[in-house]
Amino acid sequence: MNLYDPARIPRSTIPENQEFPMLALSSWVTPENKFYIRNHFPYPVLPTNDWKLSIVGFVQHPIHLNYQALFQYPQITLPVTMECSGNKRTYFQPKTRGVQWEQGAVSHAIWTGVSLRTLLQAAGISPNAREVIFEGMDTGERTDLPGTFRFARSLPIEKSMHPDTLIALYMNGKPLPYKHGYPARLIVPNWYGMASVKWLYRIVATDQEFKGPFQEKDYVVYRSEADTKRRPVTLMKVNAAISQPTDQTIMRRGMHIITGTAWSGHGFVKKVEISLDRGKSWSLVRWLDPEEKYSWRRWGWDWHVPVPGTYHIMVKATDDKDNTQPLQAEWNVNGYENNSMPQIQIYVE
Amino acid sequence: MNLYDPARIPRSTIPENQEFPMLALSSWVTPENKFYIRNHFPYPVLPTNDWKLSIVGFVQHPIHLNYQALFQYPQITLPVTMECSGNKRTYFQPKTRGVQWEQGAVSHAIWTGVSLRTLLQAAGISPNAREVIFEGMDTGERTDLPGTFRFARSLPIEKSMHPDTLIALYMNGKPLPYKHGYPARLIVPNWYGMASVKWLYRIVATDQEFKGPFQEKDYVVYRSEADTKRRPVTLMKVNAAISQPTDQTIMRRGMHIITGTAWSGHGFVKKVEISLDRGKSWSLVRWLDPEEKYSWRRWGWDWHVPVPGTYHIMVKATDDKDNTQPLQAEWNVNGYENNSMPQIQIYVE
Numbered sequence: 001m002n003l004y005d006p007a008r009i010p011r012s013t014i015p016e017n018q019e020f021p022m023l024a025l026s027s028w029v030t031p032e033n034k035f036y037i038r039n040h041f042p043y044p045v046l047p048t049n050d051w052k053l054s055i056v057g058f059v060q061h062p063i064h065l066n067y068q069a070l071f072q073y074p075q076i077t078l079p080v081t082m083e084c085s086g087n088k089r090t091y092f093q094p095k096t097r098g099v100q101w102e103q104g105a106v107s108h109a110i111w112t113g114v115s116l117r118t119l120l121q122a123a124g125i126s127p128n129a130r131e132v133i134f135e136g137m138d139t140g141e142r143t144d145l146p147g148t149f150r151f152a153r154s155l156p157i158e159k160s161m162h163p164d165t166l167i168a169l170y171m172n173g174k175p176l177p178y179k180h181g182y183p184a185r186l187i188v189p190n191w192y193g194m195a196s197v198k199w200l201y202r203i204v205a206t207d208q209e210f211k212g213p214f215q216e217k218d219y220v221v222y223r224s225e226a227d228t229k230r231r232p233v234t235l236m237k238v239n240a241a242i243s244q245p246t247d248q249t250i251m252r253r254g255m256h257i258i259t260g261t262a263w264s265g266h267g268f269v270k271k272v273e274i275s276l277d278r279g280k281s282w283s284l285v286r287w288l289d290p291e292e293k294y295s296w297r298r299w300g301w302d303w304h305v306p307v308p309g310t311y312h313i314m315v316k317a318t319d320d321k322d323n324t325q326p327l328q329a330e331w332n333v334n335g336y337e338n339n340s341m342p343q344i345q346i347y348v349e
Numbered sequence: 350m351n352l353y354d355p356a357r358i359p360r361s362t363i364p365e366n367q368e369f370p371m372l373a374l375s376s377w378v379t380p381e382n383k384f385y386i387r388n389h390f391p392y393p394v395l396p397t398n399d400w401k402l403s404i405v406g407f408v409q410h411p412i413h414l415n416y417q418a419l420f421q422y423p424q425i426t427l428p429v430t431m432e433c434s435g436n437k438r439t440y441f442q443p444k445t446r447g448v449q450w451e452q453g454a455v456s457h458a459i460w461t462g463v464s465l466r467t468l469l470q471a472a473g474i475s476p477n478a479r480e481v482i483f484e485g486m487d488t489g490e491r492t493d494l495p496g497t498f499r500f501a502r503s504l505p506i507e508k509s510m511h512p513d514t515l516i517a518l519y520m521n522g523k524p525l526p527y528k529h530g531y532p533a534r535l536i537v538p539n540w541y542g543m544a545s546v547k548w549l550y551r552i553v554a555t556d557q558e559f560k561g562p563f564q565e566k567d568y569v570v571y572r573s574e575a576d577t578k579r580r581p582v583t584l585m586k587v588n589a590a591i592s593q594p595t596d597q598t599i600m601r602r603g604m605h606i607i608t609g610t611a612w613s614g615h616g617f618v619k620k621v622e623i624s625l626d627r628g629k630s631w632s633l634v635r636w637l638d639p640e641e642k643y644s645w646r647r648w649g650w651d652w653h654v655p656v657p658g659t660y661h662i663m664v665k666a667t668d669d670k671d672n673t674q675p676l677q678a679e680w681n682v683n684g685y686e687n688n689s690m691p692q693i694q695i696y697v698e
Binding site: 003004006007008009010011012013014016018021023024043095096097098099100141143144244246247248249250251252345347348349 | 352353355356357358359360361362363365367370372373392444445446447448449490492493595596597598599600601694696697698
């Protein structure tokens with residue numbers, strides 16, 4: 001362990017919620033022990049020997065695959081950035097309920113597994129299937145409803161049949177760590193993290209709209225209880241984070257490098273700009289990572305500061321669909337999808 | 350390692366600054382790997398064999414003690430709470446420069462070592478000595494002055510001769526960890542942490558007022574650059590933290606326990622109160638720890654919540670000198686000594 005190697009930032013204990021230490025962004029791939037953790041329930045107890053992944057419902061022949069069986073199918077490897085839809089929640093004003101994530105509920109790893117499409121086809125998915133439901137092994141109580149629940153989410157059939165939607169078995173070249181969903185988890189590129197169900201045990205094709213509370217009550221954007229224009233959380237908005245320097249840092253005159261990362265669920269990030277005059281003028285950063293379909297791109301900007309003073313730094317990312325970050329994200333009751341421009345203040349002496 | 354055992358919260362990398370994860374306050378004594386870390390410089394390179402602690406200056410016979418020699422003197426063991434004077438800096442409005450500590454730049458450990466007084470007497474401290482300077486092995490640059498500096502601080506002779514001011518060799522029953530000042534560090538009970546110099550190598554008795562930048566420029570409270578009423582940071586103000594629940598948490602109706610800790614450098618904490626009506630009425634907590642001279646006291650309060658709603662919780666500690674926490678701490682340029690009452694908002698469904 002490096003002397004200066006910081007760990008994840010805890011936000012809640014049980015369930016465990018921890019964020020990636022963005023100030024220590026040092027590699028394109030987030031190590032498994034730094035990758036952010038977002039749980040709804042305590043960790044599940046895994047079956048010792050008899051775990052099987054079932055694919056049932058609107059399929060011609062339900063299948064039940066053990067861990068080894070999953071490796072019989074072609075394995076696909078994809079680098080994918082995952083962001084919690086509550087990332088940056090703490091920056092909403094007024095504050096919104098829930099885990100007070102700063103900017104580290106986002107990470108990037110390399111996932112290896114079977115294309116979900118391959119398994120759905122192996123089970124003979126029905127042409128009438130409209131959604132696919134993913135059930136995790138994690139269960140627990142909710143504050144708003146009586147009883148015990150299982151974490152479960154659905155995906156539209158189109159996204160389920162996309163060849164890059166994975167049943168991931170490996171993370172960064174090793175079997176999934178327990179905390180990241182061992183033995184198998186869903187990886188839904190471009191979507192916010194709630195879609196990528198961990199500790200999978202059952203996949204159900206259905207002709208109905210799934211009505212579970214993690215689908216219908218949570219992960220829905222609305223501006224007030226009376227708001228009738230509600231929409232589900234799906235694709236990650238274009239977003240960015242500054243890793244160094246951190247806010248309110250005191251620096252010497254001279255040359256400094258401002259670094260960070262940017263991502264979008266709508267495409268790749270084509271542009272990151274920095275402003276030192278509160279948005280009047282913008283400069284382009286240089287890339288530390290190449291363009292990749294589902295990956296964040298780290299960037300750097302050489303900042304020559306000859307004059308002491310207080311500096312205000314704003315960052316704005318734009319993706320290839322021309323989505324760009326707002327100065328302030330749209331406030332919503334549950335504090336989702338905050339993609340406002342990162343801003344820091346620096347003192348140069 | 351417990352499944353739910355969170356690590357320290359990183360605030361800066363080099364120098365390393367990390368806070369205690371207050372949300373995981375679970376024991377009176379903070380384990381060494383959770384104890385907050387506040388450094389001014391990168392970690393020092395320690396001499397391999399020839400480390401000696403020198404006591405020089407206004408003494409009759411300078412002494413140079415190696416590690417083993419320090420164990421020849423009587424060893425004292427004291428539980429002491431240490432708080433960074435920048436703790437809670439991030440809560441100042443407007444924000445102040447420096448490490449943006451939340452409420453975890455405070456910890457509590459059991460220190461064992463030699464009374465500094467014993468060593469000063471062994472060296473024959475001069476009656477003309479007015480201050481004692483403590484020099485650490487950590488060195489580096491400052492943003493405001495040219496050149497290389499060593500972290501060094503002084504104490505008034507009275508505090509230096511207090512039998513509880515320690516040259517600590519052990520922390521929680523084991524040799525000091527490197528990150529906490531091995532082989533020897535100062536422990537100054539009741540004072541903010543900047544006084545407790547780590548990686549000691551030289552102690553200088555002097556008849557002058559020490560003018561080092563960590564004494565004269567830093568750790569001085571003033572309200573503006575023009576403020577003429579400047580005063581040094583010394584004793585920890587009465588202060589408290591809520592460990593559970595965390596801000597903006599959603600809970601079920603029923604019984605919950607609010608827990609936290611409180612401390613004061615002016616005496617022991619005699620009272621912690623909780624208000625649910627923004628300070629109109631207050632209830633006393635129960636103690637989880639006994640009264641101890643230099644130690645924080647954890648507390649708990651059983652909160653029965655039969656009615657759903659949004660709850661605002663305030664906590665206020667009072668010490669045996671009747672010092673109490675303000676609603677808002679006095680803003681000062683460097684953001685020191687924030688001891689405002691902790692406040693959280695909780696949603697009960």
